[in-house]
Amino acid sequence: MRGSERQHNLWYDRLRPAWSPTLSHDATNKNNLLLLVQLRWLAVCGQIITILFVGFGLGVDLPFLPMALILMALVALNVFSLLRARSQSALTNTELFIQLLLDVATLTAQLYLSGGATNPFISLYLLQVTLGAVLLQPWSSWALVALTALCFILLSLFFQPLALPHLHEGGLLQLHIQGMFFCFVLTAGLVVLFLIRASSNLRARDARLADLRQQSAEEHHIVRMGLLASGAAHELGTPLATLSVILNDWKRMPLFSKEPELTEEITEMQGQLARCKAIVSGILMSSGEARGEGMVRTTVTGFFDDLVAEWRASRSPRHLVFQNGFTPDAAIVSDLSLKQVIFNVLDNAHEESPSWMKVVTMRQGDNLQLTVTDVGKGFSQEMLAEIGRPYRSSKGRPGGGLGLFLVVNVVRKLSGTVSARNRPEGGASVTLELPLSSLSVKGSGNGH
Structure with missing residues (x-):
């Protein structure tokens, strides 16, 4: 059994696949991080357009400088994320969790500067929760739910009120509904875009894993055939050596040496026997024995x-x-x-x-x-x-x-x-x- 196990290990070392499900999962994480980067660029552009429209179009007095600093931090986070996605080291669930926490932090800061819980864009927290449900492990997804709920509560207590233009009550309500509509369209569009792309990444990962499993099964099939071939080669070694000795003895016997045709046939048999021995030696070398000689x-x-x-x-x-x-x-x-x-x-x-x-x-x-x-x-x-x-x-x-x-x-x-x-x-x-x-x-x- 020890010889069989050693042969198995030699063949397995030569043919085992250089992959693991972890590698495929890491590739999916990096693809999802790149998708998160794309959504973040859309969020930056959307915030710039919204701030400019509300500040200059509606005449609302906004703290432009702090909001601009938050946007710059978001841009810096995106640049770092791009570099991280292109690195060779594995991307973990914890890193994705921290990425989403930073997104929640920047959103919370912007909402704090623009009316807190009264801001219709506070429902963008649902987008963060959706991203977490798809990207993260269950414990971190629920942690993100708890943190966004806490941020919602805090923003209802602590925020900088907006100096809104002098509008009657119906005008303010209409303005709030319009803001909610734009927030709904933005959130729905980003959620659909993200889910479509994330689902595509998951399907690509599953297809890759299926191919790798098939490749692994085929290579293990080769291992089994290698064991059979090397075992047969060992078993054939003894009878081939015996036949070689017998043919050499026959060739020296007077009975055969007097018959040129028999001598020629014995020579042909010796040649074919030498070829069989070479094939057996080749099988043993290919399976790992006499490896340096091969x-x-x-x-x-x-x-x-x-x-x-x-x-x-x-x-x-x-x-x-x-x-x-x-x-x-x-x-x-x-x-x-x-x-x-x-x-x-x-x-x-x-x-x-x-x-x-x-x-x-x-x-x-x-x-x-x-x-x-x-x-x-x-x-x-x-x-x-x-x-x-x-x-x-x-x-x-x-x-x-x-x-x-x-x-x-x-x-x-x-x-x-x-x-x-x-x-x-x-x-x-x-x-x-x-x-x-x-x-x-x-x-x-x-x-x-």
Whole structure:
């Protein structure tokens, strides 16, 4: 059991996803903070327009200087919030709570300077409570409710009364109703705008989490297959070694040495046996054993020249066109897992199109691009839609589709992409694109 557990840990370290729900939640918090910043800019513009209209349009004597200072503080808070949203550190619920508390504080200060609870814009507290209910955890949302209620009570007791123009009672009531109407329109518009955007952020987060869960399930599937493969490789080691000894003994026996045909067949069997042992060694290296031996420092051009030459020698395709157009060359570190991934793509193309295939490598900025083209029957639309899903294959045999599934997941682990398409003139092409940083000596520390 200890050997099995060790293999499991090695495979899991190589293939586990570099994500967590916490990271996705932090991204949602930062998106919501940016949305809060946008609403705050609207609030600043709305307050400026309202203050100017009430002060100069209605002739109400307002304390312009203190109100301007509060607006400047709100602008400074917004600038700080923008910088915070772009930082790398996680954004917590407490920080969002403090952001909304500062919004409540500035609103309370403006209301204190403009009539307190008699100001029709006091219902803007409901906007703060709505934001808190969506953005914050339950305890902080209820705390915000309690604080805004307390501010309402205090503003009904302590405030600076407004010097309103001399209007009769009906005129004052009409002015108050107009203020309430504008406040209602403003609050309703901002609430709808915020809820639509916040809901979009939440849906995007849920979709991202669903993709990550699917990716995690696929990578754990690879771990299980890796355990099976490495276990089978261990079990096959002994009988292969026994067969190798027997064939060597047979080749030295006079009975066989006198028969040239038998000797030739024994030599062929030894060659095939050596290939089987190489495959078993490759499986063990890819699963983590002899790991240092499996990693090779090379260049992109040298890697693909050697890889295609080896594949051509072992598979003997009828017609293979190879164009190594990667320039300028770059140093990389490769191991057997990367080599096996590309072998899988070449094997699939050769099986589908044994008469002709083409392999092209090129450089696209800081990425390596490999395209394998064939003249087979191509992919079905269902296959194109589910490229890289396990057991999705048009070959109709048990285990079909695992090769491309492994290709997609290993390439994704290296921060690359795999795409497939059908060619208009017939056949299909599969393109692998890998960032050179993930193949470099520095990047190989985590990727290999």
